[in-house]
Amino acid sequence: MTTTRGLRDREEPITMLTAYDAQTAAVVDEAGIDVVLVGDSMGNTALGYDSTLPVTMADVRSRTAAVARAVEDALVVADMPFLSFGLEEAESVRNAGELLKEADADAVKIESGPHTVETTRRMTEVGIPVMAHLGLTPQHVNRLGGYTRQGTDEEAAAEILDLARAHEEAGAFALVLEHVPSNLAAAVTEALETPTIGIGAGADCDGQVLVVDDVIGLGEWSPPFSRQFGDVRGEMERAIEDYRDAVETGEFPGEEHAHVEEDLEDVYRPDDG
16 A cells, blocks of 8 residues: 555555546546555546635535545645635645545645645654645736746746745645646656655656546646546546437337336236226
8 A cells, every 4th residue: 555655665656546436536546656646636637626726525525535545556746725724824734634534535735835844843743744836836827827837937836936935844745746847847756855746847756646537638738737548537428429320210129128027017918997
């Protein structure tokens, strides 16, 4: 079984994928993926929102519990949704602890900044493993003005590096770097003992994460730094269209899909009276 400590000791690149339901989580786990992230990306992929901002603690708790019930070997990390952390330390710790106690997560991920260093430290002190997240942080989309690449000038890059070191010192067991220049991600990876997991951050991180819908080709669009390894959407469309046609033509259900109980024949005989 993958552990937070085990990620640091790995020689092979760390593999991480999102999952938001038991069936997907089981497939991801059986494929040997190291970390299953119950991401707040569920807002865009599973819940029909335009961003991650509307996702609630109840959403994450329910879906994390479903994923945890299906996973045997992978590390289950729950994303802390917008405004569930970073306001008051006690509330942040309580919310994170709830995901471990009630939803059976192994760890939490928080979109990080200067305000989350001490939160990370306190969570770690009370036994809550924390995965930090720097670079593009989608919960800050309104402040950032869109989903743009981060750390593209020297000042911004230095801030990301400083925050990465600060979160490592505070106890974060891993760090996601999203949509940053690959040379910046390489510099952060070189500077830390804590493993880095990239998404749109080049090949020099200690591991990679993608949204599972992008990997399997379920959505209509995926970001330029992603890659579709399958065409699940196309397969679903073909299967559903075939089902529709079979029902409309009377091909389905056939005799092999039904059962006739001979003992019930008398029940359906016309009334002789």
